[in-house]
Amino acid sequence: MAVPVxxxxxxxxxNDRIARHNREHFDRHGVVxxxxxxxxxAGKTALLEASIEALRGELDVAVIVGDLETDNDARRIRARxxxxxxxxxxxxxxxxxxxIHDALHHTPLEGLDILFIENxxxxxxxxxxxxxxxxxxxxxxxxxxxxKPAKYPxxxxxxxxxxxxxxxxxxxxxxxxxQRASAALRQLGNAAPVLPLSARRGGxxxxxxxxxxxxxxxxxx
Amino acid sequence: MxxxxxxxxxxxxxxxxxxQRRARAVTGITLQIGPLSGIEPALLRAAYEQLRIDTVxxxxxxxxxxxxxxxxxxxxxxxxxxxxxxxxxxxxxxxHTILLGGDEMLIESVDLIFG
Ligand SMILES: Nc1nc2c(ncn2[C@@H]2O[C@H](COP(=O)(O)OP(=O)(O)OP(=O)(O)O)[C@@H](O)[C@H]2O)c(=O)[nH]1
Ligand SMILES: [Zn+2]
Ligand SMILES: [Zn+2]
Ligand SMILES: [Zn+2]
Numbered sequence: 001m002a003v004p005v006x007x008x009x010x011x012x013x014x015n016d017r018i019a020r021h022n023r024e025h026f027d028r029h030g031v032v033x034x035x036x037x038x039x040x041x042a043g044k045t046a047l048l049e050a051s052i053e054a055l056r057g058e059l060d061v062a063v064i065v066g067d068l069e070t071d072n073d074a075r076r077i078r079a080r081x082x083x084x085x086x087x088x089x090x091x092x093x094x095x096x097x098x099x100i101h102d103a104l105h106h107t108p109l110e111g112l113d114i115l116f117i118e119n120x121x122x123x124x125x126x127x128x129x130x131x132x133x134x135x136x137x138x139x140x141x142x143x144x145x146x147x148k149p150a151k152y153p154x155x156x157x158x159x160x161x162x163x164x165x166x167x168x169x170x171x172x173x174x175x176x177x178x179q180r181a182s183a184a185l186r187q188l189g190n191a192a193p194v195l196p197l198s199a200r201r202g203g204x205x206x207x208x209x210x211x212x213x214x215x216x217x218x219x220x221x
Numbered sequence: 222m223x224x225x226x227x228x229x230x231x232x233x234x235x236x237x238x239x240x241q242r243r244a245r246a247v248t249g250i251t252l253q254i255g256p257l258s259g260i261e262p263a264l265l266r267a268a269y270e271q272l273r274i275d276t277v278x279x280x281x282x283x284x285x286x287x288x289x290x291x292x293x294x295x296x297x298x299x300x301x302x303x304x305x306x307x308x309x310x311x312x313x314x315x316x317h318t319i320l321l322g323g324d325e326m327l328i329e330s331v332d333l334i335f336g
Contacts, residue, residue, distance in 0.1 A: 005332075093223055096226065127259045154257055184306075187306065
């Protein structure tokens with residue numbers, strides 16, 4: 001005779017425990033950790049490159065990059081003189097808290113202001129895993145369509161900011177409406193700011209940089 | 222396919238629960254999964270079929286209870302069911318809502334055999 005036993009544990013309880021531990025690491029060093037998530041190629045690395053240049057001399061940053069195979073992204077970041085650690089996930093489609101914890105052993109947090117985590121390009125899997133980050137920035141490039149928040153509600157509901165990227169391409173994208181993208185985000189009950197920007201042609205970067213500065217200030221307080 | 226990682230986390234926990242209670246086998250596992258958890262039940266089930274082999278839960282039946290998305294409106298207080306991508310108040314249309322349920326990814330219970 002089988003005996004039913006109540007459990008009521010989160011399926012990802014172990015991941016969440018390590019994520020809390022990661023967050024303690026960050027907090028102890030006064031570092032704000034920003035998790036960048038998007039579809040493949042939405043412009044995460046380009047945004048990091050532009051942000052590194054804009055923040056040079058003001059805030060010290062480091063990057064942890066998750067990628068399926070190559071270390072191209074980490075090399076692009078290092079070329080800017082910023083520490084970048086590559087997590088090669090192989091077949092995995094997301095980063096988890098244990099991978100970040102391992103990476104932290106190779107990423108000195110002393111003196112750091114912002115740790116960017118560039119998640120694997122994927123609008124599904126990364127949304128389920130807490131890494132210990134303080135903020136989620138979800139990128140939506142204008143070439144992807146403005147209905148992405150409705151199609152990937154789990155990801156966009158978790159966004160603390162929705163970055164509409166590659167806005168320099170808007171003149172060629174007659175059917176992308178930033179208003180419709182915002183409306184789709186609001187339909188998820190998410191009041192997060194919508195920040196249109198182009199990492200290539202400059203426009204809109206200031207609002208994003210201010211959002212980062214504010215996130216950093218709130219952590220220090 | 223993060224369901225493989227989630228399936229592994231599931232079995233790790235079930236194995237621990239069974240060992241703590243000194244159970245001989247697990248015959249059933251019941252989960253609560255909401256659409257806003259990001260877990261696709263069919264994919265999790267497929268992963269589970271592979272992963273349970275050679276564990277104490279080898280013959281356990283996996284029961285997945287789908288949880289409804291429930292919201293409460295900040296503006297008018299109405300509680301209602303909602304679609305995963307339309308979390309607005311059913312009464313007044315406000316998008317200022319609180320999620321009451323629908324993002325569950327829980328192990329609700331396990332059925333254990335002793336002796
Ligand atoms: N026109 C334009 N192109 C951009 C912009 N940002 C990125 N791109 C281009 O988009 C492509 C992908 O950019 P990445 O920065 O590598 O995208 P990613 O999100 O890091 O990609 P993965 O890491 O592979 O998911 C590259 O060809 C970039 O040059 C932008 O603001 N404007
Ligand atoms: Zn990249
Ligand atoms: Zn996946
Ligand atoms: Zn209402």
